[in-house]
Each structure stands twice: as C-alpha cells, then as structure tokens.
Amino acid sequence: MAINLTWAEIADATKYEVEADGVVVATVNEPSYTHSNLLAGTAHKYRVRALTETNTSAWTAILTQSTIPASVSGLTITSVTNAAIALKWNTVTGATGYDLEIDGALVSTTAAAYTKSGLAANTDHTFRIRSKNAAGVGTWSDLINGTTKLNTPVLKATSEETTINLTWAEIAGATKYEVEADGAVVTTVSEPSYKHNSLLAGTAHKYRVRALTDTNTSAWTAILTQSTIPASVSGLTITSVTNTATALKWNAVTGATGYDLEIDGTVVAVTGVAYTKSGLAANTDHTFRIRSKNASGVGTWSDFISGTTQLNTPVLKATSEETAINLTWAEIADATKYEVEADGVVVGTVNEPSYTHSSLLGGTAHKYRVRALTNTNTSAWTAILTQSTIPASVSGLTINSVTNAAIALKWNAVTGATGYDMEIDGTVVAVTGVAYTKSGLAANTDHTFRIRSKNAAGVGRWSDLINGTTQLNTPVLKATSEETAINLTWLEITDATKYEVEADGVVVATVNEPSYTHSSLLGGTAHKYRVRALTDANTSAWTVILTQSTIPASVTGLTVNSVTNTAIAVKWNAVTGATGYDLEIDGTIVAVTGVAYTKSGLAANTDHTFRIRSKNAAGVGTWSDLIKGTTQLSTPVLKGTSDRTGIVLTWDAVIGASSYEIEADGQIVATINDTTFIHSDLLPSSLHKYRIRALNDQNISAWTSVLSIKTLN
Missing domain, CATH: 2.60.40.10 (Immunoglobulins)
Known part of the structure; x- marks a missing residue:
C-alpha cells in the first residue's frame, strides 16, 4: 500500500524536503513523492518545503491522508427467515463504511452486520462486500449465496375426548410437513393435517409444525397448546x-x-x-x-x-305450668304426623300440632324439638326450644331482723326461680336473692309480707302472710357529771311507757321518766351507759354506749417544792381520773398536765399565792386551799482583791437585805451589815475560798458561787 504526494513546482527551488509522520523521509528534485510499504487503511501526516542552496520555504500545512482499507473477510449468513437474510463480516481497520452488494444492488452500511428484509419465501440471493474510507474503496469480497425459508404454517386444532386434530394451510413450494407433539417429532406428513390419537381425556398437549422441501425448511410454528375434551362426571x-x-x-x-x-x-x-x-x-x-x-x-x-325437598319445619311454641309444659305449632302442609323430642329422647308421635309434657318438677328446664312426617318424607327438626316449668311456692319466709325504720326478711331458695315477687303491705317489689330489707318504715308500726317465686315461664303461688312490727325509736342519750354521780337524760319516745337503763353492762333500773341519776360513784371514774324504750309489746334498740366520767376529786398535797430569786416550784398529789389541772397563781389560771409546775420570771423577795383543781372531760373539781410562797433575795455578786496577808471582799448592796453572811474556807466567819469584808492575818501565797448570801429578818438569798483568791507572795 502507498500514498502518492504531488505539488506544483516552486520558482527558484532546486529541491524539496518531504516529512512523513514527523520524520523527514526524503529530499527530491521533482514535485512528487510516493510513500510506499504502508499498511492498508492507516492514516499518515505529511508536509513539504522547497529548498535552494541558501534558502527555504515554510513547511506546508500538515496533510493527513489514509491508505485505502483492506478487503473484507468473514462475510457469512447468520440467520434466515421466510422474508429476510441476516449477514455479518469482520471489521476492517481504517474503514469508515462498507458497500454491500445484494443481488447486484449496492447498500451502504457502517456496521459489521446487516439484515436484508422484504424477501420472498424460498428464493435465492447473492451477496458480496467491500470496505471504504475517505481515500477510496477496497476490493470486493467473494460472492456468497443464501436462500430464504419456506413460509411458516398457521396451526389450528380441534379436540375430542381422546384425540386432537391439527390442520394448517398448504405452504407454497413445500413437499411435506414435520409434526412435533409434546416436544418430540411424531410424524412427517404430505398433507396439511394430523390426528393425534389415544390421548387421555382432559389432558393438555403442545404442538408445532414446519414445512419442508428436499433442500429447505420453514420456521417451526409457535407452540399451540390444546386440551382433549374432559371425561364424563362421576359421583353425582x-x-x-x-x-x-x-x-x-x-x-x-x-x-x-x-x-x-x-x-x-x-x-x-x-x-x-x-x-x-x-x-x-x-x-x-x-x-x-x-x-x-x-x-x-x-x-x-x-x-x-x-x-x-323436605317438609316445612314447624315453628315451636310453649307455655308452662308448675309440673307440665304445653307445646304447640302450626300445621305443616302435607304432614300426616309429628315427632316430639324432649330432653334428647323422642317422647311421642302425634297427629295434632300440640303436645303436653307432664309430671315434671317445678322450676326445671327442659329442651324440646319437633319435626313433621309423611310416610316418605320428613321436615328438619325445629331449633331446640328450652322451656322451664313454673317454680314451686316459696318456703321459710321469716323476719331476720327489725329496727325502728326497717324490717329484714329471708326465705329458702326455690329451684329454677330467677327472681321473686315480695308483697309488702299489698305492694309488690321485684327481688333477686333470698333476702330483702324494707326500709323507710315508721317506728312501732305493723306490716304484712308474702312472697312468690318466678322465672321466664311464669310466677309461682303466693306464700302465707307473715306479720312484723318495727321497733320503737331509739332514745338519744346525754349525760352530765358530778364528783360522785352521773345524770342521764333523753327525749321522750313516742308510744314508750318505760325505759330500761344499763350501767357498766348491768341493767340498773327501769324508769317511767326520760332521766336517771347514777349515784354513789367514785370521783374521776369512767362508766358506760345505754338505754332503750319499752312498751308491753315492743322495744327500741339500745342506744349506742355512752362513756361518761365523774368529775375528779379535789387535789391534795399542794406544796412549794423549791424557791429561787426569780421562780417558785410547786408539786401536788395525782388525782384519779384527772386528765389535767388548773393551777391558779396570783389569781391567774394556768392549765397544767403532770403533778409539778415551776412559775418563773418572778421578782426577787416577792410574795405569791397558789391553789389548784383537777379536771377531766366531765368537768372540774373543787379548788384546793391557798398556799403562799416568797422568792429569795437577789444573790450578791462577789469580788475580791489580795495582798501578802489579807483578802478584801466586796459586793453591791442587795435590795431588801439587812445583813450578809460570809463563809470563808467552808466556815461562816461573819455576819455584817456592810458590803465589804476584810479577811486578815493570812499566810502569804495561801489559797482561800469564799461565798456570801444576803439576809433579812424573813428571807435569804442563795449563796454566791465560790470565789477562790490567793494572797500575794
């Protein structure tokens, strides 16, 4: 492969320098250059400049040029239908597209695959291809041939119980047909039909068919699923x-x-x-x-x-007596008799639409159902009907307790009763349970009672009447106390003719008037009382117990226990039954508990009077005799100074004092009128202890605290 470069001659130029892919590859005298030995379909970059011995031109702009791509290899048919042929080929380096020749007509494509559609079924076609890019086209590949398939049959089916019949339209050009059933080829036939026999009824099968010649086929049909007709139904x-x-x-x-x-x-x-x-x-x-x-x-x-169909079902109804239940129902069309079941057992077959179940216990529940009959048919049983006999009469009606406003009754339970009617003074009250209290009654009044049982089936017979009388009203008891007696009083009770008095658990009197005095009692003792009203035929309830105490006795033993210059302490003997004391000090009463009291905050050397009385919830006792007490004189404040052989004591004068008593080293050494005392003739450096107290003709102060002083050395 090569790329040929040319350019117009440049005036005065004697040669030209050629650069290919960034490298100077030649210096030529003519305005052309062939770059050879290149790979097909590869791109290269070129520039040229003119030269003289002493000068150059500028380089040309870079020119990019590709070699023509190589021939296409691997052209093959990948799939065929009755209307299309699909091809593919190997990609060619440097190709920007391909020219595909189909039956002599060119189709331009950029991919490495192509499908030719719109073809007639079972027809032959030729294909070749060449690559191309901007530099030109490659050489043609060899021709290949392809044939479209036969047209695909359209499959139909009809069913019998053990056979499925397949049919399809004849396919142009086809000489035979291949039939597949349930995934296996079962036959090849010349005619466009097939009968699949010996199948199970109601089973599904899958079919497909294709057309054939000696050199070609159609595509298989889509799978057709067809079932045989199901078998006859059994077991109805x-x-x-x-x-x-x-x-x-x-x-x-x-x-x-x-x-x-x-x-x-x-x-x-x-x-x-x-x-x-x-x-x-x-x-x-x-x-x-x-x-x-x-x-x-x-x-x-x-x-x-x-x-x-069955006969119509009767509609069962029932009414009750104490020992029988009566069943009835409407007649059923066509029925000639009726079967009656009681408590799970057939107890009768009757011609009429009624039945009486007798000899039953009162208040017992029973279950019934009925069905209609002919000689050849029945109805369904009715739904179970539960019916009870009426309960028996109530026994044992008695009065359980009585107050001034209520009467409580009780009675024996009746089997099968769901409740009771209690008649009180002619008025009926519905009751559940076996006890009832009639409240809101007037005191000392007569009342009548009777009762009957009942349930859903009805009511029993009334019991005999019984009578009851409410109690008299209960007195309201009050009491006042003396030291040796307690006085009881209460309001008169209507209809009462007398009253019974109980003291400390013993009936002590029956009186006609609403009062009683309980005498000859000990002071300060507690007693328990209750009272009830009486007639010749009735009583009230006892009152609640009233606890009342006698007033406690007078206080004894009131004495002054101790005295200071600002306080007087008194004590006394405890009084039985007293809950406290009133202590009168200089006419003012102080409430005290216990048996001692100290009155503080008093002035020194002053007189005071005291008396006392006991008390409890019932009242106060009598005052004791007055006693008197006087506070002490004020206590002096002692000071001292010393020399080698003497000690001088001094203090302020005490109001009310007429003299002072001096104690030295535990011995009273002087009683003086002055407020100074000299203790002389003492040894040097000796320790001495002193205290003093104030005096007058009727009173003293407390001793001072001990004062310790040492003579000088």
Missing part, C-alpha cells in the same frame, strides 16, 4: 336437603375448567365440585345431571339423579 350425589334447597357434590374431572349442571332441565354453569340449589318449594321432586367442560369443549352428560 345429593349431600343434604332442606325444605327449600338441595345440595349436590360430584367427583372432580381431570382437565375440566368447569361444569354444566342441569337442574329440572335448566343448565347452570358451575366451578368447583359442589352446588346448592335454593329457592325450591317444600316437599317437591327435582332431577339433576352434569357434564364437564374446558376450553376445548364439553363432556358427555352424567345419568340423571332425583331429589325431594
């Missing part, structure tokens, strides 16, 4: 019957997609293997037959079967 039976419907079932048929069920000559399309025909008249005859079907057709009819 009646599964249940009511007065308005008949239910049927049958065996499933292989390959059936549905069924035609003929009922009294009318066909109903059904899926599944069961069907219920409803809306029928009672006690009527009906015929049934069935056939299977699928997309291919219908099977043969089954034999007829017959069925009869």
Whole structure:
C-alpha cells in the first residue's frame, strides 16, 4: 500500500524536503513523492518545503491522508427467515463504511452486520462486500449465496375426548410437513393435517409444525397448546336437603375448567365440585345431571339423579305450668304426623300440632324439638326450644331482723326461680336473692309480707302472710357529771311507757321518766351507759354506749417544792381520773398536765399565792386551799482583791437585805451589815475560798458561787 504526494513546482527551488509522520523521509528534485510499504487503511501526516542552496520555504500545512482499507473477510449468513437474510463480516481497520452488494444492488452500511428484509419465501440471493474510507474503496469480497425459508404454517386444532386434530394451510413450494407433539417429532406428513390419537381425556398437549422441501425448511410454528375434551362426571350425589334447597357434590374431572349442571332441565354453569340449589318449594321432586367442560369443549352428560325437598319445619311454641309444659305449632302442609323430642329422647308421635309434657318438677328446664312426617318424607327438626316449668311456692319466709325504720326478711331458695315477687303491705317489689330489707318504715308500726317465686315461664303461688312490727325509736342519750354521780337524760319516745337503763353492762333500773341519776360513784371514774324504750309489746334498740366520767376529786398535797430569786416550784398529789389541772397563781389560771409546775420570771423577795383543781372531760373539781410562797433575795455578786496577808471582799448592796453572811474556807466567819469584808492575818501565797448570801429578818438569798483568791507572795 502507498500514498502518492504531488505539488506544483516552486520558482527558484532546486529541491524539496518531504516529512512523513514527523520524520523527514526524503529530499527530491521533482514535485512528487510516493510513500510506499504502508499498511492498508492507516492514516499518515505529511508536509513539504522547497529548498535552494541558501534558502527555504515554510513547511506546508500538515496533510493527513489514509491508505485505502483492506478487503473484507468473514462475510457469512447468520440467520434466515421466510422474508429476510441476516449477514455479518469482520471489521476492517481504517474503514469508515462498507458497500454491500445484494443481488447486484449496492447498500451502504457502517456496521459489521446487516439484515436484508422484504424477501420472498424460498428464493435465492447473492451477496458480496467491500470496505471504504475517505481515500477510496477496497476490493470486493467473494460472492456468497443464501436462500430464504419456506413460509411458516398457521396451526389450528380441534379436540375430542381422546384425540386432537391439527390442520394448517398448504405452504407454497413445500413437499411435506414435520409434526412435533409434546416436544418430540411424531410424524412427517404430505398433507396439511394430523390426528393425534389415544390421548387421555382432559389432558393438555403442545404442538408445532414446519414445512419442508428436499433442500429447505420453514420456521417451526409457535407452540399451540390444546386440551382433549374432559371425561364424563362421576359421583353425582345429593349431600343434604332442606325444605327449600338441595345440595349436590360430584367427583372432580381431570382437565375440566368447569361444569354444566342441569337442574329440572335448566343448565347452570358451575366451578368447583359442589352446588346448592335454593329457592325450591317444600316437599317437591327435582332431577339433576352434569357434564364437564374446558376450553376445548364439553363432556358427555352424567345419568340423571332425583331429589325431594323436605317438609316445612314447624315453628315451636310453649307455655308452662308448675309440673307440665304445653307445646304447640302450626300445621305443616302435607304432614300426616309429628315427632316430639324432649330432653334428647323422642317422647311421642302425634297427629295434632300440640303436645303436653307432664309430671315434671317445678322450676326445671327442659329442651324440646319437633319435626313433621309423611310416610316418605320428613321436615328438619325445629331449633331446640328450652322451656322451664313454673317454680314451686316459696318456703321459710321469716323476719331476720327489725329496727325502728326497717324490717329484714329471708326465705329458702326455690329451684329454677330467677327472681321473686315480695308483697309488702299489698305492694309488690321485684327481688333477686333470698333476702330483702324494707326500709323507710315508721317506728312501732305493723306490716304484712308474702312472697312468690318466678322465672321466664311464669310466677309461682303466693306464700302465707307473715306479720312484723318495727321497733320503737331509739332514745338519744346525754349525760352530765358530778364528783360522785352521773345524770342521764333523753327525749321522750313516742308510744314508750318505760325505759330500761344499763350501767357498766348491768341493767340498773327501769324508769317511767326520760332521766336517771347514777349515784354513789367514785370521783374521776369512767362508766358506760345505754338505754332503750319499752312498751308491753315492743322495744327500741339500745342506744349506742355512752362513756361518761365523774368529775375528779379535789387535789391534795399542794406544796412549794423549791424557791429561787426569780421562780417558785410547786408539786401536788395525782388525782384519779384527772386528765389535767388548773393551777391558779396570783389569781391567774394556768392549765397544767403532770403533778409539778415551776412559775418563773418572778421578782426577787416577792410574795405569791397558789391553789389548784383537777379536771377531766366531765368537768372540774373543787379548788384546793391557798398556799403562799416568797422568792429569795437577789444573790450578791462577789469580788475580791489580795495582798501578802489579807483578802478584801466586796459586793453591791442587795435590795431588801439587812445583813450578809460570809463563809470563808467552808466556815461562816461573819455576819455584817456592810458590803465589804476584810479577811486578815493570812499566810502569804495561801489559797482561800469564799461565798456570801444576803439576809433579812424573813428571807435569804442563795449563796454566791465560790470565789477562790490567793494572797500575794
């Protein structure tokens, strides 16, 4: 392969320099150059300049030029149909496209494959190809030949129970046809039809066909799936019957997609293997037959079967007595008798639409059902009807308890009763349970009661009347106390003629008036009381217990226990039954608990009076006698100074004091009127202890704290 370069001669130029692909490859005298030994379809870059011995031209602009591409190889037919042939070939380096010649006509293409469509079936065609680019075209490949297929048959099928019939239109040019059934070639035939025999009913099969000559074929047809007609239905039976419907079932048929069920000559399309025909008249005859079907057709009819609807079902009703239940129902058309079941057992077959179940226990529940009969047919049983006998009379009605406003009753439970009617003074009250309290009654009034049981079936007989009387009103008890007596009072109770008094658990009196005094008691003792009102024939309830104490006794032993210059402490003996004390100090009462008290904050050397009384919830005792007490004088404040042989003591004068008592080293050494004392003739460096107290004719102060002083050395 080569590329030929040419250019016009340049005036004065004596030679030309040629550059190919960036390298100077030649210097020539003529305005041309051939670049040889190149690969086909490859691109190269060229430039040229003119030369003299002393001068040059500029380089030409770069010229890119490709060699012509090589011939195409590998042209083959990849697929064939009855109307098209598909080809492919190997890509050629440097080619920008291809010229494909089909039956002498050129087709330009850029890919390495091409499909020629629109061809006639079973026709011959020739193909060759060449590559091309901007530099030119390559050489033609060798011719190849291809033939389109025969036209594809169009397959159809019809079905029988064990055979499928295939047909198709004749194909032009075909001499025979190949038939495939369920994936295997089963025959080659000359005519456009085939019968596939000995098949199972209701089974699906897959078919395809292709046309043939000695040298050509068509494509296979698309797969055609066809089923044989399903077999006849077996096992058609009646599964249940009511007065308005008949239910049927049958065996499933292989390959059936549905069924035609003929009922009294009318066909109903059904899926599944069961069907219920409803809306029928009672006690009527009906015929049934069935056939299977699928997309291919219908099977043969089954034999007829017959069925009869039941008689209409009676509607059962009942009424009750204490020992019997009466059943009734409307007559059923065509029925000649009726069967009665009680508590799970058939107890009678009767011609009339009624029955009495007798000799039953009161208040017991029973279950009933009935069905109508002829000699050849029945109705369904009625739904179970549960009915109870009326419960027995109530026994044991008694009064359980009585208050001034209510009467409580009780009675024995009655078997089968769901409740009771209680008649109180002629008025009926509905009650559940076996006890009832009638409240809101007036005190000391008479009342009558009777009762009867009941359930859903009805009411029993009334019991005998009983009588009851409410109690008298209960007194409201009050009390006041003395030291040795407690006085009880209460309001008079209507109708009461006397009152019974209980003290500390013992009835101590029966009185006509609403008061009582409990005397000869110990002071400060607690007692428990209750009272009830009486007539000759009735009583009230006892009052609630009232606990009341006598007033406690007078306080004894009140004495002054200790005294300071600002306080007086007193004490006394405890009083039985007292919960506290009133202590009167200089006319002012202080409430005290315990048996001692200290009055503080008093002025020194002042007189005070005290008396005391005990108290509890019932009241206060009598005052004790007055006692007196005087606070001490104020205590002096002692100071001291010393020399080698003496100590001088000093203090401020105490108000009310007339003298002072001096104690030195534990011994009283002087009583003086002044507020100075000199302790002389002492040893040097000796320690001494002192205290003093103030005095007058009637009183003293407390001793001062001990003062320790040492003489000088």
